[in-house]
Amino acid sequence: MTAERGEEIRNIIGIYHLSKRYNEKFALDDINLHVANGEFVFLVGPSGAGKSTLLKLIYMDDFPTEGQVIVGPFVSTQMKRSKVSLLRRKIGVVFQSFRLLYDRDVFENVAIAMRVTGESSYEIKKKVAQVLTQVGLYHKRNEMPSTLSGGEQQRIAIARAVVNSPAVLLADEPTGNLDPEVTEEILKLLFHINAGGTAVLMATHDLALVKQFGQRILFLRDGRLQEDKILGYKGDLSQRLERIQKDPGRFGPGWNPGTK
Amino acid sequence: MNWNQATYLMREAFRTMNRQRAVTIVSVAIMSLSLLILAVFLMITDNMMLLMDRSKDEMKLYVYLDDGLTNEQMNAAYNGIIRMEAVDELVFISKDEAFAEFRAQLGEESELLEALETNPLPASFRVSVKDVYKETATLETLASTIGRLDGVAEVNYGKEFIERFSSITHAVLYVDMVVGLIVILSSLFIIANTVHLAVVSRKETIEILKLVGATNRFITTPFFIEGAFQGGIAALISLAALSAIFGAGRNAVPGLVFFSPDKAVIFVLVCIAMGALGSLAALRRYLRIEIG
Numbered sequence: 200m201t202a203e204r205g206e207e208i209r210n211i212i213g214i215y216h217l218s219k220r221y222n223e224k225f226a227l228d229d230i231n232l233h234v235a236n237g238e239f240v241f242l243v244g245p246s247g248a249g250k251s252t253l254l255k256l257i258y259m260d261d262f263p264t265e266g267q268v269i270v271g272p273f274v275s276t277q278m279k280r281s282k283v284s285l286l287r288r289k290i291g292v293v294f295q296s297f298r299l300l301y302d303r304d305v306f307e308n309v310a311i312a313m314r315v316t317g318e319s320s321y322e323i324k325k326k327v328a329q330v331l332t333q334v335g336l337y338h339k340r341n342e343m344p345s346t347l348s349g350g351e352q353q354r355i356a357i358a359r360a361v362v363n364s365p366a367v368l369l370a371d372e373p374t375g376n377l378d379p380e381v382t383e384e385i386l387k388l389l390f391h392i393n394a395g396g397t398a399v400l401m402a403t404h405d406l407a408l409v410k411q412f413g414q415r416i417l418f419l420r421d422g423r424l425q426e427d428k429i430l431g432y433k434g435d436l437s438q439r440l441e442r443i444q445k446d447p448g449r450f451g452p453g454w455n456p457g458t459k
Numbered sequence: 460m461n462w463n464q465a466t467y468l469m470r471e472a473f474r475t476m477n478r479q480r481a482v483t484i485v486s487v488a489i490m491s492l493s494l495l496i497l498a499v500f501l502m503i504t505d506n507m508m509l510l511m512d513r514s515k516d517e518m519k520l521y522v523y524l525d526d527g528l529t530n531e532q533m534n535a536a537y538n539g540i541i542r543m544e545a546v547d548e549l550v551f552i553s554k555d556e557a558f559a560e561f562r563a564q565l566g567e568e569s570e571l572l573e574a575l576e577t578n579p580l581p582a583s584f585r586v587s588v589k590d591v592y593k594e595t596a597t598l599e600t601l602a603s604t605i606g607r608l609d610g611v612a613e614v615n616y617g618k619e620f621i622e623r624f625s626s627i628t629h630a631v632l633y634v635d636m637v638v639g640l641i642v643i644l645s646s647l648f649i650i651a652n653t654v655h656l657a658v659v660s661r662k663e664t665i666e667i668l669k670l671v672g673a674t675n676r677f678i679t680t681p682f683f684i685e686g687a688f689q690g691g692i693a694a695l696i697s698l699a700a701l702s703a704i705f706g707a708g709r710n711a712v713p714g715l716v717f718f719s720p721d722k723a724v725i726f727v728l729v730c731i732a733m734g735a736l737g738s739l740a741a742l743r744r745y746l747r748i749e750i751g
Contacts, residue, residue: 258670281675288672298667302478312671317461359671 209236211367211398212257216266219252219422226252228422230266234367234400239393241409242402244419250402253419254369257400258292259283271366288316291360291368291397295375297352299344299359305331306340309358316363330358334388350381354388361392368392370401374408386412460676468677472684475661482660483689486653490693491700493649494730498701498718500642501726504635506716511628518593520586520602521615528610533582536610540584545601548587554578581612595625650737654686658741682738690734694727 212234219227227249234240242250255261256268259278268275273286299308306327313323331337334354336347344352353373360368370389374382386408393399403409409416410430418426460468476483524536533551541549552560557580562569586605588598598621602614658665668678698718705717718726 284669284672284674286672287670292670298663298670300664300667311668314464314467315668315671315673315677317464319463363672 210234211236211238211271212400213269214253214257214266215269217253217256217263217268218265219249219256219261220264225422227256227263230424232417232424232427234398236366237393237396237398239390239399239414240401241412241414241416242400242419243404243406243409243416244402245404248404248419249422250404250419251371252422254292254371254400254402258290258369259286284315288363289366291357291363291365293353293356293360293368293370293373295372297344297349297356297376299352299355301343301345304341304343305336305347305355308344308355309362312359312362326362327358330362333361333391334358348381349377350384353377353381353385357385357388357392361397365397367398367400370399372402372404374403374405382408460680464677468680469684472681472688475681476685476688479657479660482657483685486657487689487693487696489653490650490689490734491696493646494690494693494697495700497642497646498697498726499704500639502701502705502718504639505718505722506714507631507635509716510714511631514624515590515593518588518598518621519616520588520598520605522584522586522605522611523581523613523615524583525610525612526581528582532610536608537584539608540586540605543601543604545588545592545597546586547589550585550587552583552585554580554582557581557583595622647733647737647740650686650690650733651741654682654738655741657685658682679739679742682742683735686738687731687735690737691727691731693734694730697730698723698726 210233212232214230214232217227217230218225230253242253244250252261256263256275257270259268259270259273259275262275262278270286271289273282273289278286300311303311309327309330310323313326318326328337328340331340334357336351336354336358339347339351344355347355353376357368357373368389373389374385377385389399389401390412413430416426416428416430417424522536522540524533528536537549537551540546555578558572558578561580562572565571586601588601592598592601595618598616599618602616605611606614665678702717705715709715
């Protein structure tokens with residue numbers, strides 16, 4: 200989190216001196232950053248800059264070679280593999296390729312995220328209906344994903360990612376396969392989710408898109424964080440920061456990955 | 460794992476088998492063939508064991524007595540034998556009983572015996588030996604000890620037969636153990652690989668489940684249930700096929716015996732366990748390598 204936003208801001212993600220090497224080649228090199236509760240951050244960089252690797256390290260599909268990642272109460276250096284599932288329930292992940300279950304209908308694709316947490320059928324029906332309404336797909340709940348457009352499939356993936364009310368949503372090039380109109384639609388949906396208090400960290404190589412929407416932007420190149428700045432904010436930034444500062448976060452009080 | 464998860468996973472296992480009917484049918488067919496080989500092997504082993512047990516029952520010592528012994532002398536010989544630790548049962552066969560048995564054995568040719576003026580057969584004891592003593596060396600010692608008793612003319616225990624039987628038994632058991640191990644390992648290998656193929660075909664599903672926070676137990680349970688169910692079905696199919704083979708082979712091999720009901724139940728339970736364990740082995744390996 201940048202200093203001008205105040206020392207008290209609660210961070211949801213803290214990354215300290217993070218490096219990741221594959222066969223002695225740096226994919227990420229000495230990354231330091233924070234993401235606050237309810238913040239929207241674009242992670243920008245060309246292909247191979249390390250964006251996907253950084254997201255993987257945040258949802259702990261992989262672990263750093265050096266340094267550490269902290270997501271809520273989960274610390275990568277103290278993380279047991281058996282506990283990774285608990286972290287995944289607190290974060291949502293969306294990919295360019297949608298990654299849906301094509302042998303199950305729309306409802307079940309979203310419900311699966313709640314099935315793993317052991318929610319009752321009643322709760323699942325209620326929450327999935329609510330989220331599908333939010334993404335505009337409730338009327339297609341009984342259809343199979345393969346019969347839907349790319350934009351609709353991505354909305355299913357987003358619905359699945361947010362159905363458990365995650366503290367943070369990680370999106371890895373979520374608009375990479377979509378045309379400009381649908382891209383805008385998906386971005387608006389992500390902003391809408393963000394407005395509900397979920398922090399969003401979205402990786403993209405599309406700088407034009409980022410300039411269009413404006414937000415905090417992290418520039419990544421050759422595995423190094425080159426810039427961390429606010430390109431422009433379309434909305435009331437002071438109100439937004441006030442909400443960020445008050446929000447105890449979805450991991451609950453008593454944790455903070457850092458206030459630097 | 461709570462009740463909601465358990466019921467969902469149970470439903471999910473059967474729903475997946477229904478959704479992927481072709482894969483399930485191929486898996487069950489491969490498992491059935493593999494288990495049929497195991498069942499055939501076990502039935503052959505079972506029959507061989509029965510044959511060996513029956514042959515062991517026939518292991519007896521025939522103690523022929525001198526002619527003209529008094530009752531006291533015969534009693535003394537009887538008491539001398541019955542007191543021996545290895546002796547299980549002792550039956551006295553008088554000269555007349557021996558002659559009657561011989562006549563019965565000869566059947567239609569028993570008329571030949573009319574030519575005899577006296578009964579040439581001696582009185583004897585038929586000595587049954589306790590199972591643990593039915594070894595060549597023990598029988599030889601026992602025969603030698605009985606042979607030294609007063610009034611005993613000769614002791615016969617089919618030495619050559621017992622020696623050959625003993626060596627065949629050991630060879631058969633040795634081969635049986637080696638073949639059994641190979642068949643069981645092959646069956647497990649085939650089941651694990653069949654399940655592994657099913658796991659690979661559901662790689663994307665597993666990765667998505669991991670992504671949304673499913674634990675390894677949540678992911679493995681449906682495979683475990685499917686493996687156990689398919690193992691059970693495959694066991695029943697292989698038993699049915701074995702029964703057909705048994706029906707055809709019964710005439711060719713007289714005395715062939717099918718699995719007893721309790722052995723059939725044990726076979727099905729073992730196959731269920733093999734299916735479940737095969738699934739688990741395949742899945743554990745996959746989860747470790749592909750997802751971690």
